[in-house]
Amino acid sequence: xREELLKIIEKNSxxxxxxxxxxxxxxxxxxxxxxxxxxxxxxxxxxxxxxxxEMTSMEKVNALIEVRxxxxxxxxxxxxxxxxxxxxxxxxxxxxxxxxxxxVSIEGKSLKEVSNFVSDKLSTLDGVLSTATHFVLKKYKDHxxxxxxxxxxxxxxxxx
Amino acid sequence: MKxxxxxxxxxxxxxxxxxxxxxxxxxxxxxxxxxxEPDFATPWHIRDEGIYSLEKGHTKYTSNAGLMxxxxxxxxxxxxxxxxxxxxxxxVIVTVGGSEAIDIGMRAIINPGxxxxxxxxxPSYVSxxxxxxxxxxxxxxxxxxxxxxxxLTPQELSDAIxxxxxxxxxxxxxxxxxxxxxxxxxxxxxxIIQEKDVFVMSDEIYGELTYKGKxxxxxxLPGMQERTLLIxxxxxxxxxxxxxxxxxxxxxxxxxxxxxxxxxxxxCAPTTAQYAGVEALKNGDEDIAEMRTAYNQRRRYLMHAxxxxxxxxxxxxxxxxxxxxxxxxxxxxxxxxxxxxEEEKVAAVPGNAFGDSGEGxxxxxxxYSLEKLKVAMERLSRFITKLxxxxx
Numbered sequence: 001x002r003e004e005l006l007k008i009i010e011k012n013s014x015x016x017x018x019x020x021x022x023x024x025x026x027x028x029x030x031x032x033x034x035x036x037x038x039x040x041x042x043x044x045x046x047x048x049x050x051x052x053x054e055m056t057s058m059e060k061v062n063a064l065i066e067v068r069x070x071x072x073x074x075x076x077x078x079x080x081x082x083x084x085x086x087x088x089x090x091x092x093x094x095x096x097x098x099x100x101x102x103x104v105s106i107e108g109k110s111l112k113e114v115s116n117f118v119s120d121k122l123s124t125l126d127g128v129l130s131t132a133t134h135f136v137l138k139k140y141k142d143h144x145x146x147x148x149x150x151x152x153x154x155x156x157x158x159x160x
Numbered sequence: 161m162k163x164x165x166x167x168x169x170x171x172x173x174x175x176x177x178x179x180x181x182x183x184x185x186x187x188x189x190x191x192x193x194x195x196x197e198p199d200f201a202t203p204w205h206i207r208d209e210g211i212y213s214l215e216k217g218h219t220k221y222t223s224n225a226g227l228m229x230x231x232x233x234x235x236x237x238x239x240x241x242x243x244x245x246x247x248x249x250x251x252v253i254v255t256v257g258g259s260e261a262i263d264i265g266m267r268a269i270i271n272p273g274x275x276x277x278x279x280x281x282x283p284s285y286v287s288x289x290x291x292x293x294x295x296x297x298x299x300x301x302x303x304x305x306x307x308x309x310x311x312l313t314p315q316e317l318s319d320a321i322x323x324x325x326x327x328x329x330x331x332x333x334x335x336x337x338x339x340x341x342x343x344x345x346x347x348x349x350x351x352i353i354q355e356k357d358v359f360v361m362s363d364e365i366y367g368e369l370t371y372k373g374k375x376x377x378x379x380x381l382p383g384m385q386e387r388t389l390l391i392x393x394x395x396x397x398x399x400x401x402x403x404x405x406x407x408x409x410x411x412x413x414x415x416x417x418x419x420x421x422x423x424x425x426x427x428c429a430p431t432t433a434q435y436a437g438v439e440a441l442k443n444g445d446e447d448i449a450e451m452r453t454a455y456n457q458r459r460r461y462l463m464h465a466x467x468x469x470x471x472x473x474x475x476x477x478x479x480x481x482x483x484x485x486x487x488x489x490x491x492x493x494x495x496x497x498x499x500x501x502e503e504e505k506v507a508a509v510p511g512n513a514f515g516d517s518g519e520g521x522x523x524x525x526x527x528y529s530l531e532k533l534k535v536a537m538e539r540l541s542r543f544i545t546k547l548x549x550x551x552x
Contacts, residue, residue: 004453007453008457015530019461019530019534022461022464023458023461023530024457024460155192155195155197156181156195157184157190157192157195157507158177158181158185158192158195158507158509159196159197160175160177160196160285160286160287160335160513
């Protein structure tokens, strides 16, 4: 049940417990128990909502920043990654193989706010060698969800 | 001009589905539970392969029986899922949907006008009976029963066989009932089929959509491969209905004659679709598993909803249909379906569209999102509560 449950709520965390139990073919209390276990084990880390902010009046600017850093003795990249991810502006931090070390995604209210963060906070950190900032112009697909198009059922109403 | 039309064709009953379709198409605001095709789009990697084949300029006919690469993949697939070995060179033909295979299979088997009998278990897909008639056979209907979960029992089969019986249609997993035939069910009828020397046309288009164990093909049973035409296709398993891709596998002499008809009537299945089909069979197993999981969740949801509203329905383990019984309401399937459409704006297909034995039942398709099914079940519950109150 575990994997199937995770796949369902990864797509839709709002599905109610009773329905979850029905579609998984188990008892409701089993679902409750499993969700608790998954939360306690840190497998479920949160229940978020996908929002297409572009459709709202809120101004949001997203940027992906390539960061090259010097690993520290005994700690590798972890300490510096931690210093970076603690900033509220930072959405995600990944350690990356290839031409740079960390991929940091940032969200801010304006271009200025994001560039200030990069020039004042990020690039001045000890151990950061260089940064390259890429502003996001348009999101086509995020977290497996296509944002640009709505699904239309083009099937005939009745077919054999 | 007099006598323009063929009496035989004019005499064919139009499909019961067609009749209901005309009623439904006037209700644009209705929720439909009436389709016999997946709600998923064809997985992108399969579509991409079709596009790529066009870019490369693969726009010519293929060999009549289909691309060799595709026939080989079909053989691999049937070996890995059923353990059946077919020779890609002369025991496989790629057709325009499973429907073409049904048609040309019958025409290759039947001697027209000699009273050869084709056994058709019903309720079942709408084209077996007309195809049998057009091929010049005498269709003999076996009326399946809900108490057997619409499986074909050895007794029903024995009772229907005469010395004129040539072919048995075996439509499992079944549209519209969702019934399946498990290994022991198949073994029981295989014995009779061999004793009575009958040939089988096994339509396994919904084979991958089986929710209790794995689908078993009758062709995989001892002594059955040589007397079975196995029909399958890409429409349901890979959500590829619009590509029109099916296939048939069977004994070489039969496939050769079917290929002859196919060659004269069709030439070959669409080339683009054939290239996409190769990709589907090579890399599509995970897509099938994912869609099957989703269908199974919906199936559980509907069965649960029926239990809650105390609507009688056997638990179906195949295809994407449930077939609840509506006999308690004292009206026919068509009246029930029309009123359900009229009063609650939900379209489901009356069971008698699939044969007389479907009277008293309703085909509900779960090729719809859970959200949609939920709304539809709320309306069904309200509707039958109303009917029950009217009665009491």
